[in-house]
């Protein structure tokens with residue numbers, strides 16, 4: 237097939253789509269939006285279910301590796317038992333710990349530039365893909381309420397860093413065996429993988445790259461910022477990969493901890 241047969245006609249200055257989505261593209265452009273809807277919907281359903289659970293998010297019995305679900309760390313409410321690092325003293329025994337903290341990691345992801353592109357395309361079809369007509373006749377972008385709120389992303393980025401530190405602490409603690417000693421189990425490796433991917437996701441964030449190298453006329457006078465910018469720029473190019481990998485792994489980490497905590501499986505000790 238020649239390049240001309242693959243070409244797509246472009247009309248500049250035309251009107252935005254309308255109720256019917258049309259395109260001259262003949263490839264399977266719809267696969268990406270379909271996968272996005274499937275993965276994000278599955279994650280939201282699972283995370284909502286997990287957030288309302290008041291147990292099985294912590295493994296702390298004698299002789300076991302200490303494991304805590306990333307959805308419930310830091311464990312702040314009165315229901316946390318041994319996992320509790322801070323008792324709020326507010327009588328929050330009725331409150332699942334995840335409900336107190338999930339707003340920050342979820343806010344970070346919801347306002348992520350990459351996820352915004354993905355869910356605007358997949359759920360709102362605005363537009364569904366490059367070269368495919370918009371499903372809406374008008375477009376105001378993120379210039380007014382409610383989407384202008386997406387600009388808080390940089391602040392969620394700072395909160396995300398705090399959670400990364402806490403989850404890194406949890407990963408290190410997962411190598412500790414309750415009752416004494418250190419070792420490696422599948423659970424400790426799972427928590428380490430999760431913390432690593434979350435750091436990669438945060439460090440590849442566009443707000444992070446801007447923080448390192450933004451609003452600088454010349455790097456000549458800012459050698460440290462130049463080094464930081466050079467470090468995060470290649471990561472930034474892979475932000476999409478880190479976004480999906482960290483999303484899937486954070487959910488699977490919660491699943492793993494729940495299965496061990498409920499006694500459905502044993503945390504396999506490597507040594």
Ligand code: FES
Nearest residue numbers: 348349350441442
């Ligand atoms: S742009 Fe995706 S986390 Fe900041």
